[in-house]
Amino acid sequence: MTHTQGRGPEHERAPYAEALRRHAEQDPLMFMVPGHAATPTGMSRELADFLGERALRHDIPQLVDGIDSGVDSPLEQAVTLAADAWGARRAWFLANGSSQGNRMAVIAVGSGGATGPEAAAGGSADIVVAQRSAHSSFLDGLVVTGLAPEWAFPEFDEVHGINHGLTPETLEASFARASASGERLRAAYVISPSYFGAVADIAGLAAVAHAHGVPLIVDAAWGAHFGFHEDLPEFPTRIGADIVVTSTHKMGGSLGQSAMLLLAEGPFAAALEPALERAFNLTQTTSASSLLLGSLDIARRSLVLETARIGASVERAERLRGLIRDHDTLTLVSDDFPRYPSVVQADPLRVSIGLSKAGMSGYEMRAELARSHGILLEIATAAAVVAFLGPGKELDVDRLFSAMQEVLRNTGERADAQPALQLPSPGRRRMTPRAAYFAETEVVPAEQALGRVSADALAAYPPGIPNIAPGEEITREAVAFLREVAASPIGFVRGALDPAVSRLRVVLAPCGESADTE
DSSP states (O other), X not given: OOOOSOOOGGGGOOHHHHHHHHHXXXXXXXXXXXXXXXXXXXXXHHHHHXXXXXXXXXXXXXXXXXXXXXXXXXXXXXXXXXHHHTTOSEEEEESSHHHHHHHHHHHHHHTTSSOSHHHXXXXXXXXXXXXXXXXXXXXXXXXXXXXXXXXXXXOEETTTTEEOOOOHHHHHHHHHHHHHTTOOEEEEEXXXXXXXXXXXXXXXXXXXXXXXXXOEEEEOTTOTTTTSSTTSOOOGGGTTOSEEEEOHHHHSOOOTTOEEEEEOSSTTHHHHHHHHHHHHHHHXXXXXXXXXXXXXXXXXXXXXXXXXXXXXXXXXXXXXXXXXXXSSSOEEGGGGGGGOTTOOEEOTTEEEEEOTTTTSOHHHHHHHHHHHHOOOOSEEETTEEEEEOOTTOOOOHHHHHHHHHHHHHHHOSOOOOOOOOOOOOOOOBOSOHHHHHHSOEEEEEGGGGTTSBBSXXXXXXXXXXXXXXXXXXXXXXXXXXXXXXXXXXXOEEETOSSTTOOEEEEEOOOTTOOSOOO
């Protein structure tokens, strides 16, 4: 059952945000940074017009007495309340997004790991068993630490071109492969919920990781709202995950770029807590925006107190799903979730709409809604679009549905939408990501890169899986896939040197030698 009880009256406060407000009301004379001096006058007039005078007054530096300095400061109180709200032992407020959280998590589990000369030269490395659809910031963590991935591949919906999650059985098989290599296991890393709202069996995945003596890291970037209403799935900290990264700004209501990392109580908590604190100091800016941190404090309070508004958003989303189900050609992607063993629940505030029967692509639908109706959707694939209903937001789902109907009427008779491209299998890992990233490299034409070791991460969007990771062999299949995506109307390849993926950066092997170092 979703944990919506036990949050006491202290959650009616937002101590850090309230401290910022008190500071602004004092109207201090600030001979300090930031340069706008928290006033809307002089050269700051245009900035005040752009942001609002209150935003300037709340934008102050760190280490101010009574706000974030001293024992039990308002900032410390706010962070403690966040840990309680999300069912965690400890929380960290992040000013560099979930990307920072992913890097923190990998750095923490890699502390004291294979980061010495052997790993840096591309030799044996400790392992993180990881879902292949990991965010690129996870790869950043591997580069920093010298850890290597043992990839576990999520289920893939070929009709709609989207990833789901891992089953415990898939994760166990990946652990078996990693164990057979003789390399030391450090952690497991999974994603739940998916971009499209598929929720994995966190308890089952945690049981697998813990049976192998390692913590489970969950990238819950899209699940900050989980656990705050009985109709929402539970937040991962309460069901077995050890480290959870969440983009509070995505579905929690805070400002863009603000996020949290949560450490759960569990068998690894005592060892992970100081390691995460060190990783936080390594990755957090020393000039964290008070506006971002304050928005995290307010978002926590709103999620705890505004459960009725969250419920109303769930009802709006259900109304939209009903309209879609009654339509002749539109379908609901989530209605197919029961076919996939990796999906145990669905996020009710994510409405993924299938267009495979509608005769147009998701790209076209998303573009036309924006162009002709002023309606913006979160993402599109070749055969689907996704509407996010921010919790507590009064979004007009009838307007969205009517606009989609009009777009479909205006398209006329069309052939069926093209099926999603088939994902290529990854090349063999021949170096650690760190060794490949820091190796001597050269840029060569794509055709000459075949069989070479990639120094870069290349991911086709959508669906966003890293098709080539640093240290992996570049295959003809992967290059063909990336170039086909790049040539599509809105497709692009993240990490590519040019839009057409005509050149690739590869490891420069010594003359007469292979870059194979494993």
